[in-house]
Structures are given as C-alpha cells and as structure tokens.
Amino acid sequence: xxxxxxxxxxxxxxxxxxxxPGARPYGAVVVKDGKVVGEGLNESAKKFDPTSHGEVEAVRxxxxxxxxxxxxxxxxxxxxxxxxxxxxAMIMAGISRMYYGASLQQSARIVPPPKMPPPALLVREQxxxxxxxxxxxxxxxxxxxxxxxxxxxxxxxxx
Amino acid sequence: xxxxxxxxxxxxxxxxxxxxPGARPYGAVVVKDGKVVGEGLNESAKKFDPTSHGEVEAVRxxxxxxxxxxxxxxxxxxxxxxxxxxxxAMIMAGISRMYYGASLQQSARIVPPPKMPPPALLVREQxxxxxxxxxxxxxxxxxxxxxxxxxxxxxxxxx
Numbered sequence: 001x002x003x004x005x006x007x008x009x010x011x012x013x014x015x016x017x018x019x020x021p022g023a024r025p026y027g028a029v030v031v032k033d034g035k036v037v038g039e040g041l042n043e044s045a046k047k048f049d050p051t052s053h054g055e056v057e058a059v060r061x062x063x064x065x066x067x068x069x070x071x072x073x074x075x076x077x078x079x080x081x082x083x084x085x086x087x088x089a090m091i092m093a094g095i096s097r098m099y100y101g102a103s104l105q106q107s108a109r110i111v112p113p114p115k116m117p118p119p120a121l122l123v124r125e126q127x128x129x130x131x132x133x134x135x136x137x138x139x140x141x142x143x144x145x146x147x148x149x150x151x152x153x154x155x156x157x158x159x
Numbered sequence: 160x161x162x163x164x165x166x167x168x169x170x171x172x173x174x175x176x177x178x179x180p181g182a183r184p185y186g187a188v189v190v191k192d193g194k195v196v197g198e199g200l201n202e203s204a205k206k207f208d209p210t211s212h213g214e215v216e217a218v219r220x221x222x223x224x225x226x227x228x229x230x231x232x233x234x235x236x237x238x239x240x241x242x243x244x245x246x247x248a249m250i251m252a253g254i255s256r257m258y259y260g261a262s263l264q265q266s267a268r269i270v271p272p273p274k275m276p277p278p279a280l281l282v283r284e285q286x287x288x289x290x291x292x293x294x295x296x297x298x299x300x301x302x303x304x305x306x307x308x309x310x311x312x313x314x315x316x317x318x
Contacts, residue, residue, distance in 0.1 A: 007301045015309055018316055025313040049219050050228040050252040051210060060208050069209040070275045079306045081290060081298075084247035088286045091295050092244060092276035093209040098298045100290075101306020110310045116229045117251030127247045128287010131240060131259075136250050139240075139257045142166045147238045147260020150174055151269045154184040157177055 006031050006077045007099055013041050013054065014079035022046030025111075028054035028078035030062035030071060030095070037074065038062025050117065054078055055086035059093050070094050080107045083120045084127045165190050165236045166258055172200050172213065173238035181205030184270075187213035187237035189221035189230060189254070196233065197221025209276065213237055214245035218252050229253050239266050242279045243286045 006029055013027025022045040030038035040057025044050055055078050063069055072094035080102045082090065090098065102110075104120045113119065118136070131139040165188055172186025181204040189197035199216025203209050214237050222228050231253035239261045241249065249257065261269075263279045272278065277295070290298040 011305055011309055018313055025309055044228050048222045048226050048228060050222060051215055051248050056210055063207045063209060067207050069203050069207060084286050085244055088243035088247055088282055089210050091282050091285055094275050098296055099301045101302050102310055106307055107310055111314055116253050123247055123250050124287060126250055127243050128283060137257055142258045143260050146170055148265055150170055150184055151261055151266055154177055155270055
C-alpha cells in the first residue's frame with residue numbers, strides 16, 4: 001500500500017548523490033510490513049560495480065537484513081524507473097509492486113548518458129529476446145554435454 | 160576468440176558448488192586479452208543475495224579487479240545460459256560475446272526450481288516489456304515532478 005513518506009525517502013537517498021563523488025542520483029527503498037527493510041543508492045562508478053544501482057542495492061540490502069532471497073510481499077520505491085538489471089532482480093526477488101518517480105525517458109532527456117551503459121530502452125529491448133535473436137551480446141553454445149552432465153551430478157548429490 | 164580452457168574453467172567453477180553448501184552449479188569467467196579477469200559462482204542462498212549469480216559475480220569481480228565498470232572487448236564464459244539479470248548486467252558492462260554450456264530450457268528440465276525465483280523464461284518475457292505492460296511487478300508513478308527536479312539539480316551541479 002503506497003505511503004508517500006517512503007517515496008520521499010527514495011528521493012532523499014537519490015539526493016545524497018549531490019554530495020557523494022561517483023554516485024548517481026538514483027535511490028530506492030524496499031518496504032515490508034510498513035517498514036523500510038533495505039535502502040540503496042547508485043554508486044556504480046565509486047564501487048566499480050555496474051550492477052550497483054539504487055534498486056539492486058536496496059534489494060541486496062533488504063535480503064541481507066532479512067536473511068532471505070525472497071522478498072515476496074515487499075514493495076520497492078525508487079526515484080527513477082528501473083533499468084532491466086533492476087527489473088529482473090526485483091521480479092526474481094519477488095517484489096510485489098513498485099512506485100517510481102521519473103520515467104526512463106524523462107531521465108534520459110535530462111541526465112547526459114555515460115559512455116557505458118547503453119541506453120536503458122535499448123537494453124530492455126535486447127534482454128527480452130532469446131539469446132540467438134539479440135543483436136547485442138552474441139552467444140555460442142560450447143561444451144553443452146559437459147555442462148548438462150554437471151547439472152545432473154549436482155541434482156543427484158542433493159537427493 | 161573462443162578458447163576451450165576458459166569454458167572448462169567456467170564448468171569447474173560450477174562444479175565447486177558440489178562441495179559448497181548454499182551454492183548452485185552455475186559458474187562463469189570473464190576473459191580479456193586472453194586472461195581471466197573475473198570469476199563467479201552462484202552463491203545467492205549463502206550470501207542472501209538474489210543477484211549473486213555466476214555471471215553477475217564474474218562481472219563484478221572483473222570490474223573490481225580492473226577498476227572500471229566498462230568491460231568492452233571482454234568475453235564471458237558460463238556453464239549455463241544466463242538469466243535476465245545476468246544478460247542485462249553483461250550488456251550494460253559492455254561484454255562483447257558470451258559462450259554458454261547448458262541452455263535455460265535444459266537447465267530447467269534437470270534442476271528442480273526453487274520456490275524463488277520465477278522461471279527464467281517467464282522473467283525474460285516480462286523484463287522485455289514496458290512497465291505498464293508487465294503482468295508481474297505492477298508499477299505506479301509517484302512524485303514524478305520532484306524526482307525530475309532532482310535529476311536537473313544533479314546535472315546543474317556537475318556543470
């Protein structure tokens with residue numbers, strides 16, 4: 001259930017980038033049972049981590065705090081619509097709903113693009129496709145039989 | 160340029176999950192200029208981190224080692240076709256090519272699905288869509304004007 005104070009906290013986290021060298025103005029919080037359980041700020045340049053986006057950091061923080069990888073029932077508030085890494089991480093962690101401020105298009109019009117990564121809308125279009133249909137990240141299958149044998153071995157060992 | 164020894168190293172990393180409680184049998188290496196610059200193993204359950212997949216860990220490791228977020232020109236070898244979090248992270252880090260062993264479908268047929276995350280093929284279908292078209296992760300815009308004002312403020316400050 002939406003509560004404006006959490007959206008203000010996400011924007012406040014994003015605003016902290018004004019004073020942190022290497023941070024970018026994207027903040028997020030994960031809320032469960034009416035409480036903030038995780039917070040994040042984009043510090044990818046500072047941490048040399050291309051996945052250090054506000055949303056991924058907030059999801060990771062929440063999971064560490066709650067000692068789980070399952071955030072089912074939690075909601076995420078973010079100052080800007082998330083990129084594909086973040087959307088995928090949120091879906092995989094079971095985040096049930098998100099609230100965002102600026103859209104990807106609005107952000108792209110205001111914030112000059114860094115050299116990396118490629119534009120978020122292009123990444124989204126690419127990530128949604130099967131491996132053999134993408135124009136970015138061309139892929140080849142190698143040693144498939146050995147890789148499959150290992151998966152079988154792991155499943156057997158856990159029985 | 161493909162070199163089988165790196166694919167064997169990715170599978171070897173995946174095999175290390177046989178002896179590590181909480182690890183899953185998915186390993187990856189990032190190769191640049193003929194050398195391994197990053198390695199990763201899926202330890203999401205152990206680290207309480209739903210983004211701790213072999214490929215994301217290998218990308219993070221490579222970026223930390225090279226003190227960059229730009230892996231342009233690097234290639235990634237992985238024991239299994241990557242999920243959407245990993246594909247997006249690889250594209251955003253500029254990985255130029257990937258080699259994988261088992262496909263997502265093959266892995267799904269062998270490895271019993273955990274309670275979380277949802278199936279990788281469903282996540283991919285969802286991640287590729289605009290926020291207002293997804294059936295998972297419903298989204299609402301809130302405080303857009305304040306979020307946009309902050310982006311402008313950050314850009315102004317960096318001028």
